[in-house]
Structure formats: structure tokens, C-alpha cells
Amino acid sequence: MVAAHALGPLEMQVLGLLDGVEPMAVATLRDRLAAAGHDLAYTTVMTVLVRLHKKGLVQRKKDGARYLYARSGRAASVSAGLLTSVRRALFQGDRTAPIAALLEDESLSVDELRGLRRMIDDALERRG
Amino acid sequence: MIAGEALFEVLVNAAVTFVAAYLLVRLLTARMRDGGLRLALLCLPFAKVVYEVARGIPANAFFWERVRGVQQELGSFLVGVGFSRLGFILHISFSAHAHGQSYPTSVADGAATILGRRVATVAPTVVAVVLVLGALIALARLLHTRFRPAGPVVDWRRLGARGVRIHLDPRDGVPCAGGLLQPWICVPASVHAALSDEEREAVIAHELAHLRRHDVLLLGSLAALEAVLWFVPFVRRLTRAIGAQCELRADADARLRGVDGAVLASALVRVAERLSGRTPRVALIAGPSLLSRRVHELLSPLPAEGRGRVALRFVLAVVAATFVLRATTFGLP
Numbered sequence: 001m002v003a004a005h006a007l008g009p010l011e012m013q014v015l016g017l018l019d020g021v022e023p024m025a026v027a028t029l030r031d032r033l034a035a036a037g038h039d040l041a042y043t044t045v046m047t048v049l050v051r052l053h054k055k056g057l058v059q060r061k062k063d064g065a066r067y068l069y070a071r072s073g074r075a076a077s078v079s080a081g082l083l084t085s086v087r088r089a090l091f092q093g094d095r096t097a098p099i100a101a102l103l104e105d106e107s108l109s110v111d112e113l114r115g116l117r118r119m120i121d122d123a124l125e126r127r128g
Numbered sequence: 129m130i131a132g133e134a135l136f137e138v139l140v141n142a143a144v145t146f147v148a149a150y151l152l153v154r155l156l157t158a159r160m161r162d163g164g165l166r167l168a169l170l171c172l173p174f175a176k177v178v179y180e181v182a183r184g185i186p187a188n189a190f191f192w193e194r195v196r197g198v199q200q201e202l203g204s205f206l207v208g209v210g211f212s213r214l215g216f217i218l219h220i221s222f223s224a225h226a227h228g229q230s231y232p233t234s235v236a237d238g239a240a241t242i243l244g245r246r247v248a249t250v251a252p253t254v255v256a257v258v259l260v261l262g263a264l265i266a267l268a269r270l271l272h273t274r275f276r277p278a279g280p281v282v283d284w285r286r287l288g289a290r291g292v293r294i295h296l297d298p299r300d301g302v303p304c305a306g307g308l309l310q311p312w313i314c315v316p317a318s319v320h321a322a323l324s325d326e327e328r329e330a331v332i333a334h335e336l337a338h339l340r341r342h343d344v345l346l347l348g349s350l351a352a353l354e355a356v357l358w359f360v361p362f363v364r365r366l367t368r369a370i371g372a373q374c375e376l377r378a379d380a381d382a383r384l385r386g387v388d389g390a391v392l393a394s395a396l397v398r399v400a401e402r403l404s405g406r407t408p409r410v411a412l413i414a415g416p417s418l419l420s421r422r423v424h425e426l427l428s429p430l431p432a433e434g435r436g437r438v439a440l441r442f443v444l445a446v447v448a449a450t451f452v453l454r455a456t457t458f459g460l461p
Binding site for chain 2: 039040041043044098099100101102103104108112113116117119120123124127
């Protein structure tokens, strides 16, 4: 049995989206994740599904040139212990702000960005 | 119980000290030029708090009499401004008088007395335990969610005697630097593709500047202190101000090493445009953003300063630092 703490938040979310639905392709799952606020690359979603498949939590079947993924029976036995639930509640969030990032996370208006872009383009033109 | 009261005394005095030092430092640096000296002064409130917590409660403080059951008979308030060999001194403190003796006391003493009388005798201990638990949880969260580089190493740069790995990260985000013993730079693949060769080199030069100036150690330590001082006002605001100085200095450092300011500015705005397009935001607060400040600095000529002016600014910064570190403001002297 795979314990819940062996699964990351994204893996748990993918399993949740596959619960009780028809088998779906990677592209469809990516769209469902984007609708849930996780705009991820196709390859990232594919990597998660491959990992879940290796753990035996999803099964896949070929559909022409692509695979369709569905939850396996084993996924239902993933248990969430009390400590795991507490840990998830306290330490939720896999989107971290790096220490020395190029840009701070700040609200920027479109007008401000356009104004800065114009200034920079003028400076680059003068530079030649 | 005494341990709990002592913890309350130290934590509340740390908060008061930080706020007072923050206000002093903001006042002193209001018209100061961006740069290393301003950065050093902005870090002083943290340095002062660390010193006071490490020092603990002085042996002559009224706290030790209070926990032995001595009642304060009279209180006095002292405001002093003066000069010493090391510069200005500011002294705003309380004293407690009992049995003909005078003892320094603090805001924490007053708060503990009020809590003890009006709530419960154990109230200061309970508050101290809550503050410490909050700090431990915040620290654990910080460690748990710390950023780790991902993706293949696509390049390598020399930084002194060390090598810096450059990762091409498949995840979305902004370029960043990290690693103390094994430094790295992480560039998201999407950003890598969006920038020109010149812009990419400018971004890498900026991140190398962070590593060269040990910003990772500074900002990492401040992040830990911010977690521990979660209950103190203005902590987050000050760490952001320090972060802004680090960014401006890294921009200047990159330019001094040959990067074209306009190219680096273009890279910054291109990354910001990508972030803005992905999650549209509206600037609710009027006023220039840090990005705007950085672009203006990057498009301006590099300032040339005479040695005389640099020396004068250094002396003034040392005087200001001494003033802040020696100030007693409602804490224990």
C-alpha cells in the first residue's frame, strides 16, 4: 500500500481528478488542472502520470497514438493518516518563492509594463 | 513559571526593540542613496534584536525582583538625548523603584504585570508559549517549502574558486540563484526561450552578482528571522526593503562587469510581461514599483562618486549605525 505521505500534492490532485471519471488523455487532464488553477506544461503532467503508473495507482491503455489514464483499484487504498492531514494543512503549498529571485512578486499594471517597455526600446534604439 | 515569564520578557522586548529600531532606521535612511551603506543600516533592527535576545535579561533588571514577589512602589520615565565619544545617544526608558532601590524596567514588565493581574497569573507564560510555537511552525514551513533547483545543468560559470551550475528548470517561474556550498542558478525553460542571448547573459550576470555578494546567505537568514519574529510589526516590510536593495545592488554589479543596463532592463520587463500575461494583476497601490525603480536606474548613467563623498557617506553611516544600536527605547538598557 502506498502511504499518502509518499504522494506529492500534485499527484494527489491528479488522482482526485481521475476519480470516478472515464479514462482521460494527458491533454484533457492538463486542461482540467489548468481550470483548477494549475497551469502546467504537457510534459509535467505526463511525468506525474508516469510516476503514478509506476506506483501502480493509475492504469493506462493505448488509444491509437496516445494513452488514456484511469485510477487503478489500488488508489482507493491510499490512506491519509492524521499526521499526514495535519502536515498538509500546516505546510500546504508547493509554490515557493525562491530566495534571490530576479523579480519580486508584485502587482504590475499593463500600463506600467507598456511604459517601461517603451522607455527601454527608446534606450536600445539610441544605443544603436 | 519563571522561565515562561522570562521568555515573555525577552520576546516582547524584542518586538518593541525591533519596532523602535525600524522607525529610527527608516527615518535615517529616508533620503539616503540606494547601495551598500543603506542596506547595512536597514539590517540593523535585526542585528539589534539578535543581540538583545542573546544578551537576555540583565542582572539588575526589575524583572528579577518582580518574579521574587517585590512590588513596584514608584515608576519613573526618562528621556535622554546626548553625545558620547561614539556619537549620539537616545535613551527612552522606564525605571521601577522599590525599597529605596531603582531598577530598569521595560514595556514587557508592564505588559506582564497587566496580564497577570487582569487575565491570569499564567497568562504571560501562555502568551510566550504561543509565540514560540508560532515561530517553530513558521520555521518548519520555511524549511518544508524551500525552493530547490530542478532540470538539467546546461551551463557552468566560475565564481572565484567555485563553479556555479546553471539549471534549465522545466517549471514556470522566474530566474533565481541559491546554494551556499554548491551555488546554482535556475532559469525556467520558458524564460530561457523568451529571452535573447544578450538578455540571458544579462540575467545570469545579475544572478551571479547575488552569489558574489552573499545575498543568498543574507536573505536566507532574514527569511528565518522573519519566521521567528512572525508576531512583530514591520518585519515583512523591512525584509522587502532589504530585498529591494539587494536587487538594485545586483543590477549595479552586473553593469560594472560590462552588462548593458538597457539589455538587463529589457530582460526584467520581458519576464514581468510573461508573469503579468499568465496571471493578470491590477496595481492597486499608486506609486512606482520596484521593477520601475530598477528600470529607471538601469537606464540612467552609472553614478560616479569622488572618494571624498564616499568616505563622508561611510562616516555618516557608521554614526547612524552606532546611534541605532546604542539606542534604548522602552526596552532594557
